[in-house]
Amino acid sequence: MAYAIIQAGGKQFRVSEGEIVRVPTIDAEVGASVELDALLQADGDSIQVGLAGNQVKGTVVEHGRGKKVIVFKKKRRKQYKKIHGHRQDFTAVLIDSIGSASDKND
Secondary structure (H helix, E strand, O other): OEEEEEEEOOEEEEEOOOOEEEEEOOOOOOOOEEEEEEEEEEEOOEEEEOOOOOEEEEEEEEEEEOOOEEEEEEEOOOOEEEEEEEOOEEEEEEEEEEOOHHHHHO
């Protein structure tokens, strides 16, 4: 099974073709095509690391916000409590193809 490790928004994700992955917000319209840099590409037993020009092509499916994460701070015996919530923005991307165009022609 072919997969790739991509980097988006300072985070790394393991993706394969046909998969929908939630990455940090990308400035693109829904339905637009995006290209993400592949750090590693694997197909069966062959693994390619750090090849320049490896691209993972995908289509933007939706934009949204994740579940709320509660941040709770407390100092015991000091009557101090603080509650904050945070929702991370994301872009859902459908992975169309893995690898550069030259890999597909071989």
